[in-house]
Amino acid sequence: MLNTLAKTPTKGSAPTSITRAAGMALTKVLAGEGAAHNVLVNALNIGRIESDQMVRAHKGSGSNDSLEAFIEAAGKSLPMGRLGYADECASLACLLCSDAGGYISGTAINVDGNLSPAL
Numbered sequence: 001m002l003n004t005l006a007k008t009p010t011k012g013s014a015p016t017s018i019t020r021a022a023g024m025a026l027t028k029v030l031a032g033e034g035a036a037h038n039v040l041v042n043a044l045n046i047g048r049i050e051s052d053q054m055v056r057a058h059k060g061s062g063s064n065d066s067l068e069a070f071i072e073a074a075g076k077s078l079p080m081g082r083l084g085y086a087d088e089c090a091s092l093a094c095l096l097c098s099d100a101g102g103y104i105s106g107t108a109i110n111v112d113g114n115l116s117p118a119l
Contacts, residue, residue, distance in 0.1 A: 002045045002108065004116035020045075024108045031106030040105040042096050047112025048074070050083040080113035 002020045009017030024043055031041040050071055058070040065073065075082035089111050095101045110116050 002043050004045045004047055004110055004112050004118075006043075006045055006108065007110070007118035008116050027108060028106050035105060040096070040101070042104060042106070043108040044089060044092060045108050045110045045112065045116065046084075046089055047110070047115045048078060048083050049089065050075075050085055054083070078113055078115055082113070084111065084113055 002023045003016075005013050005017040006020035006024045009021070024045075027041055027043040030039075033039075034041055054071055054074065055067065057074075058065075058067050061070070063070055071083060092109065092111055096104060110118075
């Protein structure tokens with residue numbers, strides 16, 4: 001799993017952006033090497049997801065808001081007005097691992113609710 005900084009790096013994100021972009025390049029290389037053997041390789045570029053990371057951010061923020069209010073506020077500025085959910089990422093991963101995804105290989109798919117301006 002990568003994140004959207006792989007495609008759209010921002011100021012101050014060099015270490016993570018570079019390593020994630022390298023992960024995308026590795027995805028493409030491995031997909032090319034595995035294609036003849038019907039080995040599929042894809043990447044998911046994950047955006048902002050409701051997760052334990054948000055729980056830790058809430059605890060560290062000193063906010064008096066409930067966790068639910070904190071999560072809701074964190075998602076308000078996103079294009080869809082909310083954070084993503086882990087099951088939304090898992091559903092795409094399951095598709096890619098199923099027969100229905102049998103001809104999808106060598107791609108990096110954004111799972112970010114349209115946060116990243118890159119395809």
